[in-house]
Amino acid sequence: MLQKDAQRLSLLLLLTPFLLWILLLVVLPQLGIVGISLREKVGPRQFTFGLANYLAFVQEPIYWNTLLRTAVMSILVTFLALLVGFPVAYYIAKIAPYRSQTALFLLCLVPLWVSDLVRAFGWIVLLRETGLISGALQAIGIIKGPIELLYNDATVVVGLVYTVVLFMIVPLVSTLNGMDNSLLEAGHNLGGSRITVFRRIVVPYAMPGIVAGCIIVFMMTAGSYLTPILLGGKNSMWFTEQIYDQFITRYNWESGATFGVLLLAFTSFVVWLGLRLTGQKLATTVAKD
Template structure:
């Protein structure tokens, strides 16, 4: 009897394991290994493919490559920070300040724009901000300006677009973590004479740290890997590292160089995630829940 049940369980295991293994090995593990291997191959002078670290040397020798890399990383951290600063008061308002009966509808309203495709959202910003755009139109009408100005294609608008795109991934974890904060802690601090800032830094932020970390990690990662927003909203000078990868793959057709770049991006994103998790003493499986 017992062996029979045992045998049935193994069949179940096999049934569930096969598709999952196929998925993870064929679409995740092997492609990543291939990416890694290809990044160490390049053509020598005779036009043969050989093992070398040329692709990585190119990255360090050409300032445009590593400057773009550093810029992308710095801006992604900035975007994560801005998103946090903007989202925290909103999450606090929804969980602690607004009357409970409005809570549900406000949260729903908050999430609604993010169901819409990123492409459409970026397009919306483009028709708002461009030289013939809606904001310029109103500023001219109101007489605040005499000449339309191009607000698009600047680093600042690119950051605005990236913050907008990633907002959801900061607001949701913040709301859920603030929801679990006991109101009486804030009340007690208030009764004992704490002011707003000390309540913010001594109670709210320490309690919200898990949410802040998971939100920041996701925002950072998505921003780092974003192609659409920097490409459409950034200017000629605001090259994003994913655009370098795209150029190597699609324009120059240098896949080996492109995979070296891809691997560097993957390395950076994993490194920052790892540091974030270590600093906050969390694990990946906890963060994703």
């Protein structure tokens, strides 16, 4: 009996920091945000309960267009990150000699040692009108005048893929590492071509990693702020920018909170839809049997 109590106490003590963290830093602020989003300003320091903020969002096309645009771009970034990340992960996990695997993996992590901000400025140094690429192209005579490579969608997408691709590679490497090479050999031995083996064995096996990577990357992209702002400028029309605007520039906390709630709800919905469409379950991406 006593031992059982002790066990329960130690479990509680171990869980406390985690629960406090979740409760104080995630749940409470979210509830606060939801609360703020549900009040209407009727006068100075006078509020009533209502859905006016949500109505305003629906009635203003620029808002929900921005949200949709953010979602579509994020999906595109996620897709590209998967396209770029999969071969890299496959190489690290399956083709590279065992001894260089760790080194390659660490090499992928190197960009993380530099902050987001610095990396974004790195892109700016390369891509701006007076930047390295523009200068180099002029020097070898491919273009006449200077060229501005910043502030367009392509640059934003490239910058985002670069920032998030690592978070695609890590879960993919760990799932692919668990795959026995004899599965691939069996696939070939039983008559499968390279494409068949890839499609029917490698991809299904890596599916939990693919799903996990896609969810992380999508959420990170949709919620990113620095990269779209710095590389896309005013043209980026990223939804987080709208939220920032409402909170900081316009000091309209109610509207900003509404946008925050909508971003969370909408991205969660996209993830749910993605899981449904690919027939995956969230549980299988976390737990492997």
